[in-house]
Each structure stands twice: as structure tokens, then as C-alpha cells.
Amino acid sequence: MISLLKNLLLLLIIYLPGKVGNKIRCFFYRNKFKKFGKNIFIGTGVKFIGYDLISLGDNVKIDDNCLIETGTNLIGNIKFKQIDKSPISRGEIFISSNIHICRNVELIGYGGLFIGDNSVLSSSCKLYSHSNLPTDYKNKSSYVSLMPYENSFFINGPIVIKNNVWLGLEVIVNAGVTINDNAFVIMKSVVINDIPPNTVAKGFPASEFKERFLK
Numbered sequence: 001m002i003s004l005l006k007n008l009l010l011l012l013i014i015y016l017p018g019k020v021g022n023k024i025r026c027f028f029y030r031n032k033f034k035k036f037g038k039n040i041f042i043g044t045g046v047k048f049i050g051y052d053l054i055s056l057g058d059n060v061k062i063d064d065n066c067l068i069e070t071g072t073n074l075i076g077n078i079k080f081k082q083i084d085k086s087p088i089s090r091g092e093i094f095i096s097s098n099i100h101i102c103r104n105v106e107l108i109g110y111g112g113l114f115i116g117d118n119s120v121l122s123s124s125c126k127l128y129s130h131s132n133l134p135t136d137y138k139n140k141s142s143y144v145s146l147m148p149y150e151n152s153f154f155i156n157g158p159i160v161i162k163n164n165v166w167l168g169l170e171v172i173v174n175a176g177v178t179i180n181d182n183a184f185v186i187m188k189s190v191v192i193n194d195i196p197p198n199t200v201a202k203g204f205p206a207s208e209f210k211e212r213f214l215k
Helices: 002-015 018-029
Strands: 040-042 047-049 054-056 060-062 067-069 077-080 093-095 099-101 106-108 113-115 126-128 130-133 153-156 159-161 177-179 199-203 206-211
Touching: 002 018, 018 040, 126 159
Parallel strands: 040 060, 047 067, 054 093, 060 099, 067 106, 077 153, 093 113, 106 126, 113 159, 159 177
Antiparallel strands: 130 153, 199 206
16 A cells, blocks of 8 residues: 555656646655756656666756666676776766756666767657667577567667767667767667767768868
């Protein structure tokens, strides 16, 4: 009965609309997160998993129905992908200051996820630092299945979004990728390789096709 009441209270906190709802959510989450900055807005329907591994800077706006999820308990056969000089540990989500995360964004941080200052993630972007692989990365001729998860294959690696990056609508970013300062990724692109600084990138896989800011 106590567990049911706690779940009902959490649902009320998550979905309570308006300024009052945001104030209650900020009060509820403030001491649960690793870091919780000033002037935070959390819309309705936003779900967090792994509070103690999530950091928010100042002036962060998270719109309705986003999922921000992380943890350190992993199962399955995992291919770990590294990047040079990652600013975060595996499983940590760090969202810096002056960030707008638009509605329906998914941030999966089991491989580590960093978002630098002054960045924007447009609606329905998906950032997966941990996701499934369709084959056995050690034996490509082996037949594998997604289920059960304990036997399936995954890729895990940090995602680093540096300062003043803008991801367009429905951009997907995969594990082990760095998007460098001042880059813009056009809508519906899929990022599987690093994006250079001051770049406009598009496509699948997303690649540079012009400068964002003229020098």
C-alpha cells in the first residue's frame, strides 16, 4: 500500500501542469540529483532514471515528455567504445548551463553523456550511449537475437556534445561520438562519427558539408 501511494505521488509530481508543477518538481528533484543548478524548468511527463548520476547546470529547460535515463548495472555482451579525453565517467549524464532540451527527447546515458554550454536538442532527438547491436561483434556469422537481453549484444560508449551545438529535429546520435563546438546537425540526420567544430552536418551517416559560421 505504501509503495502504491509513493507511485501515485510520483505520477502527480511528474504530470502536474503549470508553474506550480514545475516548482514542485524542482523541489522534489533538487536533493536527488548529483547536481541541480539554478533556474531549472522541467515540463510535464519528464521521466528521470538514475537521479544520483545526473547533473544539471544553470538555466536548463527540459520540455514535456522527455526521458533521461542512466545507470551502471549493465547486462549482455557489451562492446565498449572509448573516446579521447572524455569529460565524464561511464553512466554519468552531465547537462551544462544554458541548455534547451525540447519535447520528446531521449537521453540514454549508460555509456556516459555530456552536453556542453549553450546547446539545443530539438524535438524528438535520441542520444543513445548504450544500444543494441544486430550481430555478434566477435563472430559475424553467428545468429543472434535481441531476446533474452542477458544473451544479446550491445555497444556502449560516451557521447560528448560540446559548446554551442544545435541538433535539429529527430537527430539520432550513437555511442562513442563527439560533436564539437559550434556544430549544427540538420534534422533527421544520424550521427555515427565525430562532427568537426563549426560544421553544418547532415545525412546518414552525418558528415560535414559547409561551415556554420563564416570566418
